[in-house]
Amino acid sequence: MQEFIERIRRVVARHTGLAPEDIKIESPRDALNGDLAFPCFQLAKRQKQPPPAAAVKLGQAIAGELTNIAVVAAGPYLNFRIERSALALSVLGSISVKGAKYGGSSEGAGQTIVLDYSSPNIAKPMHVGHIRSTIIGAALQRLHAFLGYRTVGVNHLGDWGAQFGALVVAIRRWRETVELEKDPVAGLLELYQRSKKALDEDEEFKKEAVVAYQELESGKDGEVRALWRWVTEVSMRGFDATYARLGIQHDLVRGESFYEPLLEPTLQRVQAAGVTEVSQGALVVQLGEIDKGLAKTPCLLRQTNGTTLYATRDLAALFQRWEEFQFARCLYVVGAEQKLHFRQLKAVLARMGCEWASRVEHVDFGLLLGPGRVKLASRKGEVLVLDDLIDEIVAEARAIIAEKNPELPHPERIAEQVGLGAIVFNDLKRERIKDVVFDKAEILAFEGETGPYVQYTHARLGSILRKAPRENVAPDWARLEDAAPILLALGRFPGVVAAAAENCEPSELAQYLLALSRTISSWLAEHKVLDEDPPLRAVRLLLVQGSQVVLKNGLTLLGVGAPDEM
C-alpha cells in the first residue's frame, strides 16, 4: 500500500515541483471516488487556476507514468484507483512474507523508549484503579517494540513513605490476629487499614510508627527493614500473578525506595544549577519564566522539615533513567489528575537546561468510573480488586461459551482470553484522555464494538482455514475485485501501527481493528470461500489468511488474545 502512495507522491512531485513529503495523499471518504486522492486546492493556487482545471491538467500529465494505477480527475480532486490484482498481490504478498511481523518495522532501531506504567502501591491488592495505566502502558510498550525500538518497561512501585512505618508497627502488634499465611495481601490490607485508624486515635502507636519509619529511612538492616522487605515480596508475588494473566512483564521493578539514595545528589544537582530558592522555609524551583501557566505553582523539592517530596523522587528517577538509557522518549503512563506534576518536572528540566526535557512525555488518561459516573467500587462499596473483576467477567465468558459452542475444546482457556479481551479492549478502544465508564452489562454482552467481536471475526477466519483443502492451485489474482475494501484496509495496517505508537494512542489501532472486522464480516456474509472453483478459492483463502494475520497481529499488540476457535 505504502509503495503505491510513495509512487504517486514521487510522480506528483516531479510534475508540480512540490516536495514529496508535502504532498498529502488521503483516502476518499466515499470509496466510489477511488482508493487514494490528492486534493488540488493548494496546487491550483500556486498555478493561479481553478482547482478542477489543475486536477484535470495534472491528471493528464501523470496518467501514463503510473502503471497499475488509474487516475481520474473529479472536481478539485485527483483520484487514484489501484488495479485490483496488483493491489492484492502487493498487500497479500507482503503479509505472507512478513507474517507475525507484518505491520512492524525497524524505524526505532538503535533507539530506546522508557515506559513507566502500572506502578501499584505495595501492601494493597491491585485494584481497578491501576488497570488503565497497566493496560495502556503495556500496549504502548508492545507497539514500540514492534517498530524496532528497544523498550524498557519500568514498574515504579509505591513502596516508600511514612505509612510503612505504621504498617510495620501494625504487623508487630497484630500479626497473630490476621491471616498472613494463605493470603498475605488480604491480611496486610486489613493491617494497613487498622494502622491508618490507629494513627489518628493512638498516640503511642503514632510515636512508634515514626520511630519505625526513621529506622527504615536510616537504611539499618534490622527488624523494620526485614518486615518491609517481606511486605514488598508478598505484594510483588500477588502483582505478578495478575500481570501473568494479562501477559505483562516489566523489564525493571524499581520502586520509590530504589531512588532513596539518589535524592540528596539530585537536590545538590538542582541547587548547583542555580534554579532553586527558599520559599516559606521550603526548597522550590520557580517556573513562571519557563511556563507562564506555572507562575503560581512552583515545584517543591524539600519540605520545611527537611524531607523530600514526590517531585524530588521523580526528578531523581528521570536523571537516573536519562543517564542509563539516553532514551528517545520517556513515557509516563499516569492519570490526567497528575498533569501539573509532570508539567512541573519538565519545566524544572528546562530551567536546568536539559535539552532532553522534551523527550519526557506524560501519557495521560481519563478516570475509570462506574455506571452513573461515580467512583468504581465493589457491591459493598470497597475498592474493587482487579482479580475479582477479571474472575467475574471470565465466568460470564465461560457461561456464554457453554451456551454457544458447547463442543469447543479448552473452553477454560478460551474463556480467559475472551473475558480478558473484553476488559482490555474496553479500556483501549477510546481516546486515552476520555473517562472510561465501566459498564459491566455492556462488557458482558460481548457484542458490538468489543474485543470479543474482533476475536470472533478472527476465529471465523480460522474456521475457514481449518476446513480448506490442501491443494496446489494457482490463485486467480484478478478475482478479488469485490474484496477491495478489505485489501485497502490490510494495506493501511503498518501506517496505523506507526501512528498509534507515535501518538501513544492504542485506541487508533483498536478502532482500526473494529472497522476491519466489520468490513470482513460484511464480506463474509456475501461471499463463499470454500465452495468456489479452485483458482477463486485459492485467492480468497489467501485473503482470509492475510486478514487473519492482521487481526491477530493487531490484537496481540493490544494485549488481547486471538484464539483460533471460540
Next chain:
RNA sequence: GCGCCCGUAGCUCAGCUGGAUAGAGCAUCGGAUUUCUAAUCCGACGGUCCCAGGUUCGAGUCCUGGCGGGCGCGCCA
C-alpha cells in the same frame, strides 16, 4: 480566582492532525439462519457537530470570547 482537559445521534464514542454528502456500536423497529461459527449480517429511525465571532478557497477539526461538565492548584503521592 487561576491553570489544564472534555463537549459530535436518546446513550457510549469514531472522524485519517484543514478537504468531497459527518460515521459506528448500544437502544428501538423490521428483515436474513438446511451457518465456511447468528458472539454475525442487511435495512429503517435518529445531527443547529455546546453558543457567538474570526482565520481560510474550504472548519466537527485552527484562533478569540462565552456557556456547561471534569481534573488540578506549596510542604500527600
